[in-house]
Amino acid sequence: MEIEKIISIAKRRGFIFPSSEIYGGFSGHYDYGPVGILMKRKIENFWREFFVKSEKNIWEAETSLIQPEKVFQASGHLKDFIDPITQCKKCNTIYRADELVEELTHKPTQGMSVEELNKILKNHKCPKCKGQLGEIKVFNLMFKTTAGPIQGSSAYFRPETAQGIFINFRNLLNATRAKLPFGIAQSGKSFRNEISPRQWIMRLREFNQMEIEMFVHPKKLDIVENFNHYSKVKITILTREEQQKNGKPTEILVEEALKKGIIPNKFLAFFMAKEQVWYEKLGIPREAIRFRHMLPKETPHYSKGNFDMEIKFDFGWKEVVGNSYRTDFDLTSHSKSSGQDLSYIEEDGQKIIPHVIEPSFGIDRTIYAILLYSFRQGKERGWEWFELPPKISPYVAAVYPLLSKDNLPEKATEIFQHLRDDFDIFFDESGSIGKRYARADEIGVPFCLTIDHQTLKDSTLTIRDRNTTKQVRVKVSDLKEKLIEILHDKKISKG
Amino acid sequence: MEIEKIISIAKRRGFIFPSSEIYGGFSGHYDYGPVGILMKRKIENFWREFFVKSEKNIWEAETSLIQPEKVFQASGHLKDFIDPITQCKKCNTIYRADELVEELTHKPTQGMSVEELNKILKNHKCPKCKGQLGEIKVFNLMFKTTAGPIQGSSAYFRPETAQGIFINFRNLLNATRAKLPFGIAQSGKSFRNEISPRQWIMRLREFNQMEIEMFVHPKKLDIVENFNHYSKVKITILTREEQQKNGKPTEILVEEALKKGIIPNKFLAFFMAKEQVWYEKLGIPREAIRFRHMLPKETPHYSKGNFDMEIKFDFGWKEVVGNSYRTDFDLTSHSKSSGQDLSYIEEDGQKIIPHVIEPSFGIDRTIYAILLYSFRQGKERGWEWFELPPKISPYVAAVYPLLSKDNLPEKATEIFQHLRDDFDIFFDESGSIGKRYARADEIGVPFCLTIDHQTLKDSTLTIRDRNTTKQVRVKVSDLKEKLIEILHDKKISKG
Numbered sequence: 003m004e005i006e007k008i009i010s011i012a013k014r015r016g017f018i019f020p021s022s023e024i025y026g027g028f029s030g031h032y033d034y035g036p037v038g039i040l041m042k043r044k045i046e047n048f049w050r051e052f053f054v055k056s057e058k059n060i061w062e063a064e065t066s067l068i069q070p071e072k073v074f075q076a077s078g079h080l081k082d083f084i085d086p087i088t089q090c091k092k093c094n095t096i097y098r099a100d101e102l103v104e105e106l107t108h109k110p111t112q113g114m115s116v117e118e119l120n121k122i123l124k125n126h127k128c129p130k131c132k133g134q135l136g137e138i139k140v141f142n143l144m145f146k147t148t149a150g151p152i153q154g155s156s157a158y159f160r161p162e163t164a165q166g167i168f169i170n171f172r173n174l175l176n177a178t179r180a181k182l183p184f185g186i187a188q189s190g191k192s193f194r195n196e197i198s199p200r201q202w203i204m205r206l207r208e209f210n211q212m213e214i215e216m217f218v219h220p221k222k223l224d225i226v227e228n229f230n231h232y233s234k235v236k237i238t239i240l241t242r243e244e245q246q247k248n249g250k251p252t253e254i255l256v257e258e259a260l261k262k263g264i265i266p267n268k269f270l271a272f273f274m275a276k277e278q279v280w281y282e283k284l285g286i287p288r289e290a291i292r293f294r295h296m297l298p299k300e301t302p303h304y305s306k307g308n309f310d311m312e313i314k315f316d317f318g319w320k321e322v323v324g325n326s327y328r329t330d331f332d333l334t335s336h337s338k339s340s341g342q343d344l345s346y347i348e349e350d351g352q353k354i355i356p357h358v359i360e361p362s363f364g365i366d367r368t369i370y371a372i373l374l375y376s377f378r379q380g381k382e383r384g385w386e387w388f389e390l391p392p393k394i395s396p397y398v399a400a401v402y403p404l405l406s407k408d409n410l411p412e413k414a415t416e417i418f419q420h421l422r423d424d425f426d427i428f429f430d431e432s433g434s435i436g437k438r439y440a441r442a443d444e445i446g447v448p449f450c451l452t453i454d455h456q457t458l459k460d461s462t463l464t465i466r467d468r469n470t471t472k473q474v475r476v477k478v479s480d481l482k483e484k485l486i487e488i489l490h491d492k493k494i495s496k497g
Numbered sequence: 498m499e500i501e502k503i504i505s506i507a508k509r510r511g512f513i514f515p516s517s518e519i520y521g522g523f524s525g526h527y528d529y530g531p532v533g534i535l536m537k538r539k540i541e542n543f544w545r546e547f548f549v550k551s552e553k554n555i556w557e558a559e560t561s562l563i564q565p566e567k568v569f570q571a572s573g574h575l576k577d578f579i580d581p582i583t584q585c586k587k588c589n590t591i592y593r594a595d596e597l598v599e600e601l602t603h604k605p606t607q608g609m610s611v612e613e614l615n616k617i618l619k620n621h622k623c624p625k626c627k628g629q630l631g632e633i634k635v636f637n638l639m640f641k642t643t644a645g646p647i648q649g650s651s652a653y654f655r656p657e658t659a660q661g662i663f664i665n666f667r668n669l670l671n672a673t674r675a676k677l678p679f680g681i682a683q684s685g686k687s688f689r690n691e692i693s694p695r696q697w698i699m700r701l702r703e704f705n706q707m708e709i710e711m712f713v714h715p716k717k718l719d720i721v722e723n724f725n726h727y728s729k730v731k732i733t734i735l736t737r738e739e740q741q742k743n744g745k746p747t748e749i750l751v752e753e754a755l756k757k758g759i760i761p762n763k764f765l766a767f768f769m770a771k772e773q774v775w776y777e778k779l780g781i782p783r784e785a786i787r788f789r790h791m792l793p794k795e796t797p798h799y800s801k802g803n804f805d806m807e808i809k810f811d812f813g814w815k816e817v818v819g820n821s822y823r824t825d826f827d828l829t830s831h832s833k834s835s836g837q838d839l840s841y842i843e844e845d846g847q848k849i850i851p852h853v854i855e856p857s858f859g860i861d862r863t864i865y866a867i868l869l870y871s872f873r874q875g876k877e878r879g880w881e882w883f884e885l886p887p888k889i890s891p892y893v894a895a896v897y898p899l900l901s902k903d904n905l906p907e908k909a910t911e912i913f914q915h916l917r918d919d920f921d922i923f924f925d926e927s928g929s930i931g932k933r934y935a936r937a938d939e940i941g942v943p944f945c946l947t948i949d950h951q952t953l954k955d956s957t958l959t960i961r962d963r964n965t966t967k968q969v970r971v972k973v974s975d976l977k978e979k980l981i982e983i984l985h986d987k988k989i990s991k992g
Contacts, residue, residue, distance in 0.1 A: 016672025021561040024664050024835040028565050028652075029645070033665060035672050036556035036681075055917065058924065061531035066516040066703055067562075067686060068640070070523050087646055096646050145563070145642045147654070149702065150524070151582055151591050151692045152634065157523075159642070159654075169519050170528060177511025177530050179927075186531075191562060191686070197646045207644065208563055340519040422550065429553065432674075 005316045007386060008373050009202055015445050017041070017373070018203060030199030030207030032366070037445050040396035040426055042210070045284070045368060046189055048393055049212050052280050053187065053361075057228070060185035060214065061178050065166025067191060068149065071156040076339035077165050077332060079144060079158075082303040085197060086116050087141045088123060092133025098197060099123065099138045112299035116140060143194045145207075159193040164360060167215045168332040171344050182346060182356055183225075183269070185216040189365075201317060203366040210365035216269060217346070217356040220330065223267035232275035233257040238292040239264055239309075251292050264295075266307060269359040270325055277311050277323050277361065284368070285376050285391050290314040293325075304331045313371045322367045328358040376446065387443035389469055392488050399427045399485065400442045404454040406431050414453040417463070417478060425485055443468055448488070451481070500811045503868050504697055506881060510940050512536070512868070513698060525694030525702030527861070532940050535891035535921055537705070540779070540863060541684055543888055544707050547775050548682065548856075552723070555680035555709065556673050560661025562686060563644065566651040571834035572660050572827060574639060574653075577798040580692060581611050582636045583618060587628025593692060594618065594633045607794035611635060638689045640702075654688040659855060662710045663827040666839050677841060677851055678720075678764070680711040684860075696812060698861040705860035711764060712841070712851040715825065718762035727770035728752040733787040734759055734804075746787050759790075761802060764854040765820055772806050772818050772856065779863070780871050780886050785809040788820075799826045808866045817866060819857045825850040871941065882938035884964055887983050894922045894980065895937045899949040901926050909948040912958070912973060920980055938963055943983070946976070 012018040016035030022028040034042055054060045074080045086099040099119045100111040106126050111119065120138050128135055144161050148154035160166065167174070167186045174186055189212040199205050233256055240251040241264060254264070256275040265271045274293055281291055296308040304326070311323035333355050337344040345353040376388040392398055401418040403410035411431055418429045430438050435452060442450050450466040457463050457478070464473045476484065507513040511530030517523040529537055549555045569575045581594040594614045595606040601621050606614065615633050623630055639656050643649035655661065662669070662681045669681055684707040694700050728751055735746040736759060749759070751770040760766045769788055776786055791803040799821070806818035828850050832839040840848040871883040887893055896913040898905035906926055913924045925933050930947065937945050945961040952958050952973070959968045960979075971979065 013668065014671065016556075016669070019665055019668045021661075022565055022568060022664055023668065024831065024837040024839075025565060025567045028561065028563075031561040031563060033558065033560040033661060035558055035665075035669065037672065039557050039559045042559070051918075061511075062534050063528065063530055064534045064537070065528040066523065066526040068523075068526060068688070068703055070517055070520060072520045073517060085646075089647060139647065141646050145644075147640045147642045149640075149690065151580075151636050151690070152584060154690075166516075166528060169517055170514055170530075173508065173514045173518065174511070174530065176509065177532070193563070195644065195646070195649075208561055336519065342519040344519075423546075 003316070004377060004379075005202070005374065007379075008377055011386060011444055012038070012373065017445075018369075030196055030205070032203050032206065037396040038369075041390070041394055041446075042365060042369060044394040044396075045365060045372075046212065048283075049189070049280070049363065050187075052283075053212075053214060053276065054185075057185065059180060059183065059227075060187055060216075061174070061180070062187045062189075063167060063170065063174065064188060064190060065163070065170060067160055067193075068147065068157050069160055069165065069169075070149070071158065072339060073165055073169060073336075074144065074158050076335045077168075078303050078335065079161055079165075080142065083144060083161060084140045084142050086119055086138045087197060088138050089136045090128035090131060090133045091136050093128060093131040095128060095130050096197060097135075102126075102129075102135075105129070110299070141195075141197065143196065145193045145195050161194050162192050162362070163188040163190050163211050163213045164215055164328075164332070164362070167213075168336055168344075168358075169340075171217075171333060171336075172342065175346065183216060183218040183222070185214045187212070187214045189213075201315075203370050204315070204320060206366060212363040212365060214273075214361050215328075216273075216359040216361075218269055218359060219354065220357045223269055223357065223359075226268045226272045229268055229272050232272060232279065235275035235278050236288075237274060237278045238288075240292055240294040242295045242297060245294070245297065265309070266327065267359070270309060270327060273325055273359065273361040274309060274311065277325075277363075281311070281313070281322075281368075281371075283391065284372050284394065285389070286313060286371055287375065290371075290375065292319065294319075294321075302326065304328050306331075313367075315371065315374060320367070322364055322371060324360075324362045326358075326360040326362065328360055330355040330357055332358065383440075383443070383471070385440045385443060387468060388446035390446035390448070392448045395446045395448055397426045397428050397442075397445070397447045398489065399425065399449040399451055400438070400447050401427055401429050402435060402438050402450060402452045403431050404435060404452055408455065409458060410453055410455070413457055417451070417453060417481075420478075421481065421485075424482065425489075439466065439471075449485075498811070499872060499874075500697070500869065502874075502881060503872055506939055507533070507868065512940075513864075525691055525700070527698050527701065532891040533864075536885070536889055536941075537860060537864065539889040539891075540860060540867075541707065543778075544684070544775070544858065545682075547778075548707075548709060548771065549680075552680065554675060554678065554722075555682055555711075556669070556675070557682045557684075558662060558665065558669065559683060559685060560658070560665060562655055562688075563642065563652050564655055564660065564664075565644070566653065567834060568660055568664060568831075569639065569653055571830045572663075573798050573830065574656055574660075575637065578639060578656060579635050579637050581614055581633045582692060583633050584631045585623035585626060585628045586631050588623060588626040590623060590625050591692060592630075597621075597624075597630075600624070605794070636690075636692065638691065640688045640690050656689050657687050657857070658683040658685050658706050658708045659710055659823075659827070659857070662708075663831055663839075663853075664835075666712075666828060666831075667837065670841065678711060678713040678717070680709045682707070682709045684708075696810075698865050699810070699815060701861060707858040707860060709768075709856050710823075711768075711854040711856075713764055713854055714849065715852040718764055718852065718854075721763045721767045724763055724767050727767060727774070730770035730773050731783075732769060732773045733783075735787055735789040737790045737792060740789070740792065760804070761822065762854070765804060765822060768820055768854065768856040769804060769806065772820075776806070776808070776817075776863075776866075778886065779867050779889065780884070781808060781866055782870065785866075785870065787814065789814075789816075797821065799823050801826075808862075810866065810869060815862065817859055817862045819855075821853075821855040821857065823853040823855055825852055827853065878935075878938070878966070880935045880938060882963060883941035885941035885943070887943045890941045890943055892921045892923050892937075892940070892942045893984065894920065894944040894946055895933070895942050896922055896924050897930060897933050897945060897947045898926050899930060899947055903950065904953060905948055905950070908952055912946070912948060912976075915973075916976065916980075919977065920984075934961065934966075944980075 017038035021031035145159040309325040310321040403414035512533035516526035640654040804820040805816040898909035
């Protein structure tokens with residue numbers, strides 16, 4: 003399988019390591035190695051450039067990972083962010099009770115209480131060992147801890163970055179002096195104590211999110227300043243209706259989907275269009291991206307409607323971006339719980355509670371998708387490579403002296419030092435040039451710069467293209483400009 | 498007090514907010530607002546440039562925040578990362594038992610067991626209310642949680658980023674193909690359940706660290722490639738001897754301190770010198786920086802000797818960077834506990850366990866120091882400002898149309914768009930130009946670019962210097978180059 007090769011290269015070359023591997027691993031946790039962290043940071047920066055810096059009215063914040071219990075009482079996570087689970091008394095296998103009931107009865111469990119699920123499971127046995135199933139317990143997916151000494155107070159590691167933004171609404175509004183509509187973005191870790199982490203970096207207990215909470219006037223969900231730049235973007239939507247009758251998804255222009263009421267408001271449409279454009283820039287093919295209107299039973303407790311941007315992975319379609327219409331749910335809840343005024347005052351002095359549109363990106367899943375779709379293998383090379391877009395490649399170039407003599411390493415070092423303040427590049431002089439090309443290909447380096455005897459004479463070097471393996475000679479003095487052009491997408495070498 | 502003004506501006510303008518403020522705050526946790534996160538990220542990037550990218554043999558990684566119990570059994574944190582505490586039975590005040598004994602008896606408690614401390618406290622009362630003191634309990638400073646459903650397994654939030662690097666030693670070595678000496682850096686959150694968080698963003702329960710674990714041949718602690726660049730840096734050292742007899746610290750060249758054995762090895766000396774240079778670039782004055790050789794009782798369990806880089810704050814001297822000689826403590830412990838080989842194979846085939854030199858930077862404390870030393874107030878302006886170095890200012894420039902008419906906003910928007918891909922800048926057209934200068938000063942913006950009627954005629958604008966308030970006219974076409982020069986430290990405007 004391709005994905006097994008990818009996971010193996012990712013570990014061997016320093017993209018992604020299993021966490022605590024020397025202690026037998028730690029389910030649901032992964033570490034980024036030297037190559038992985040460079041790529042992850044570039045994806046974050048590119049996201050920031052495309053979704054945050056490009057808009058005049060979106061700012062960023064970074065809030066605490068640990069929050070007190072009151073926050074999650076108000077947000078509903080304490081009560082609703084739960085899975086019902088049952089454990090076989092014989093073989094100890096743990097099941098999600100609702101999923102198990104659906105599997106055993108072939109009937110939907112939407113809206114069923116724990117009592118009802120318990121009643122049904124009484125008549126069934128463990129599918130694995132035919133043992134008796136235990137009483138259903140409700141398992142909260144948040145990691146709980148205690149803050150402070152002795153008794154301490156209950157606190158939780160955030161299951162999403164969003165709550166830190168909502169509870170800071172007043173401070174953020176004061177500091178930015180923003181007018182509606184405006185957004186607050188946040189990139190950082192979130193934590194969910196998943197019952198069964200799986201599929202490499204897909205379902206993790208500790209993961210990286212990039213979220214935007216867009217605060218919007220509830221009656222102005224259809225006034226979006228830059229919408230016209232994206233209205234003609236073509237996306238693929240799987241409606242609720244199509245899902246229920248196993249129908250085919252619809253390919254449609256964003257403005258059309260909006261007009262027909264398939265997408266309920268312009269802010270959602272705006273973000274969905276931008277996501278489509280951005281993921282294509284990351285190398286995900288059009289046909290591997292779709293937007294699925296979540297069914298009512300899947301929709302989170304805080305949302306009035308979710309469109310998941312799904313990508314087709316080796317194992318099937320899976321959410322990578324969640325687009326949520328959170329309404330005034332969070333601000334209203336926190337306002338009630340805290341007794342603080344979290345309203346926005348309009349120019350006419352009227353108070354309103356803004357509504358929230360939230361696109362929420364999974365970084366780890368994005369990296370999974372990028373590695374999957376950029377992976378290449380071919381007999382002619384004898385090794386694998388990743389055709390990563392230069393903008394998010396861990397390194398944009400490698401610098402090689404052809405030989406470790408004749409002053410070539412010194413000349414190469416000079417060129418390396420000339421470039422390294424402005425670009426992520428690396429220097430390598432060990433092994434044959436062919437081996438060095440292979441090592442660069444494996445971590446997706448788009449260009450290898452080789453310094454040879456001719457370099458000493460005329461200040462040119464060979465630049466090898468990862469995608470085509472073709473080499474051309476360029477002047478050293480033209481290098482910086484050429485690399486800047488490539489990184490700014492002005493000219494991308496096509497393989 | 499100056500610091501109270503700083504804290505107030507930091508909250509009002511979006512540098513730093515108290516976490517969960519609407520619920521009465523959450524001791525030991527703070528949030529970064531829109532201005533704070535820009536500055537924090539620039540400090541991190543500058544650190545990366547100066548300490549990581551500038552060295553050929555230092556890489557970066559990003560490891561899990563949650564780790565299983567076994568990791569901290571091996572690292573010694575489960576056993577040794579503890580405080581003995583006692584609680585008054587009457588007024589419920591919690592004390593660190595060893596500190597309380599020192600306060601009450603005026604004698605050092607170094608090396609005392611819990612039993613001995615208990616025995617002494619039996620003869621004393623609560624200093625606050627004269628109530629009876631409870632039995633001493635040992636309180637581990639790590640945040641504990643449970644991973645996985647039902648019983649789950651004990652896990653902890655990391656108290657330092659370092660352990661994730663040690664347990665990945667084999668993977669990191671394979672991926673980088675590094676030769677000794679080499680370093681792995683990590684920037685990220687760490688967590689310590691402090692008994693009494695205090696002093697704003699100084700003693701936090703959730704904080705940001707930047708660490709480098711430098712793996713070194715134990716017999717080659719004095720071979721450091723780039724040492725000569727820093728050998729003449731002058732630093733201030735407070736030796737153990739000087740501390741014991743309340744002596745004055747020594748001002749000395751790094752190479753001298755090394756020669757005299759004040760600093761025990763060249764790697765420590767190298768990092769200390771770089772820290773001195775870097776913090777001066779951040780605007781901390783020479784006389785507010787000193788290196789203190791920690792006393793034996795303060796030295797962490799894993800260290801053979803620590804030099805704290807301390808900064809003089811409003812409340813006194815405090816550690817901002819810890820420099821630790823961790824020896825082979827961690828690799829040996831993890832190797833024993835896991836049964837895995839964590840040795841390094843030399844060219845002659847011999848196995849050795851590398852020693853570790855670790856500089857560990859507190860980002861939040863660094864920000865505290867920068868804000869403290871860049872803060873200015875003066876009657877002539879009528880407001881406060883921060884003279885932040887341009888490289889780490891949240892924004893490098895503000896773009897203002899002088900008036901909201903006569904096509905000036907359009908022209909200003911054009912210039913704003915021309916610059917914003919390359920620089921962090923903002924646009925503001927509300928209020929008088931004086932008010933806008935004040936607002937920019939308060940968040941440390943080094944330059945305000947004002948577009949007026951002359952701009953429309955000759956494509957020049959006025960650039961106002963935050964430090965001097967002086968204005969000069971420059972050509973719009975020269976702006977980019979000028980700003981790049983300033984950010985690269987080639988030319989810094991002196992106030």
